[in-house]
Amino acid sequence: MLSSQTENNGLGPSAIDSEIVPLKLFLEKNLKACQLTVILVQCVQSTLYTAPHRSAMESDLEKAWRVxxxxxxxxxxxxxxxxxxxxADSSLPVYADIAKVDAYKLMDVEYQDLCDPYMLEQDEEVFYGFWGSCTNSYRDTKHHxxxxxxxxxxxxxxxxxxxxxxxxxxxxxxxxxxxxxxxxxxxxxxxxxxxxxxxxxxxxxxxxxxxxxxxxxxxxxxLHGGVEMWQCAGDVETGAREPCEKIWKLPADFRFELDVATMRAPGAEATTCPECGGKGRPNVLMFHDRQWIAxxxxxxxxxxxxxxxxxxxxxxxxxxxxxxxxxxxxxxxxxxxxxxxxxxxxxxxxxxxxxxxxxxxxxxxxxxxxxxxxxxxxxxxxxxxxxxxxxxxxxxxxxxxxxxxxxx
Missing domain, CATH: 3.40.50 (Rossmann fold)
Structure with missing residues (x-):
């Protein structure tokens, strides 16, 4: 329909271009003007509404601080x-973020899986990698x-x-x-x-x-213990063997040999129970924990x-x-x-x-x-x-x- 109409009007391709190009430039120019107007309106709205709202929030906070x-x-x-x-104000992760690591995504594990004594039996290096990462980070972090x-x-x-x-x-x-x-x-x-x-x-x-x-x-x-103190893990799988009663403190100069790429770490002498020679674990209350020594x-x-x-x-x-x-x-x-x-x-x-x-x-x-x-x-x-x-x-x-x- 377009070609027959142009022929009837006596307009060739070059004539059409000569009409369309100026129109296109006009529309682009006015479109930019409209966009600029929208931005200016948003700025005015921000000044008129957001600033007082923020001030009200700040005044409410100051009132709460005073009380x-x-x-x-x-x-x-x-x-x-x-x-x-x-x-978190010391830049330490909260519970919802602590397992947001690429290596854990590849393993398809979440915080609840890692903070579980059964992980020690399922994959010892993943268990020590998780707690090793936490311990190294806690020790390296200056509190706020x-x-x-x-x-x-x-x-x-x-x-x-x-x-x-x-x-x-x-x-x-x-x-x-x-x-x-x-x-x-x-x-x-x-x-x-x-x-x-x-x-x-x-x-x-x-x-x-x-x-x-x-x-x-x-x-x-x-109330949930701390990573600086460690205990015997006992028999995690069946609970047939209770953990040894002795709780020990990690040496001040100890660090876990953590592979950051895989989030794995081996056990060490410092994490081994000094009484029975079995696996140790942090004296921390975990999910599904039946062996924690309070x-x-x-x-x-x-x-x-x-x-x-x-x-x-x-x-x-x-x-x-x-x-x-x-x-x-x-x-x-x-x-x-x-x-x-x-x-x-x-x-x-x-x-x-x-x-x-x-x-x-x-x-x-x-x-x-x-x-x-x-x-x-x-x-x-x-x-x-x-x-x-x-x-x-x-x-x-x-x-x-x-x-x-x-x-x-």
Missing amino acids: AAEKLAAADFLLIATGAGFS PGYHILRKWRDAKCGTNSGNNPDEKRSSFRAAFDRLNACDALPSGVTADSVTDGPFFVYTSNVDSHFRRDFDCKEVYE NTAEENGYIAWESVMEVMLQEDPTLNLVVLEIGCGTRVPSVRRETEMVVADVIEGCGRPQATLIRVNPDIPTCDNPLILANDCFVPIRSRGLEALEGIDQELTKLLQKAKAGNR
Whole structure:
């Protein structure tokens, strides 16, 4: 149809080109103008809407930091609870990302497969490669400044500048400890020397052992264990042979000979059970784990500290507890459950809102406990851990400066 029409109009190919080319240039020019207009409109929208929205978010964060700082400043006891999100600020992977490695994709294995004692029987080098990669990485990684902020807060709570005589507070703690111990209300085996008498404790599901770099071992409970301590694997396949009881620490200068391309590593003398000569494994609670040797001494120390702290709160209505939870998700919800239970127990046991849960999480800073919410004892902070700690610390500094100015 086109050819017959052009013939009737008396237009040849060259004549058609001479008409089309200018039209094409005109359309291209105007198309670019339209695209530029769209970009300008988007920029204006970003300025008008996105900036105020971002400012509102920042102001909400600052408000949450200030509220958290006020709670911390008034706290007599401070329980820190951390999960994988806290270690992520040291550039360590969270559980969802730890197995996102090409070698594991080729093997068609995921985190749940690797973090399983049965992998030691299925493929020993893959097992030691996974835990060797974790251990080497944890040891090489410098922990983020948030640890030092927490250490500063701990020292402030334990020191003479805490507003009370630290010796008097320790004496009160010991008295409550002795009363509970006398009526067998504490775990068997705990002694006054095995439990911290300070107002600070760390409860963590992280296995990197980074808290042990800055804090006393009596004030840290790694509820899932840590890669620095190893144990006998026993008979993983059938469970017919229990692991030897001895737990040992990896030498400080030991490194796994990891092939990064294949994520495999051989066993070594340091990972061999010194009692039976069998295979060793990290003293870490894994999936489907029936052979893990729990650190009962650490657990009992935490239980005793928490029990004494709750009694002191019940006996003195002026005392307060703050539970600061950082980076704990729902994939491994044990820490979230524990922090809510501790705060709820204090509220119920005291009959007063003497405890506050501050939950720092960039995705799910929510609380499921109705008792905590009903008593207005919950402070949500939607941010990463280090960002929140730095923001709260700045607000604490402002409060301290304001208090000093008022005392002049």
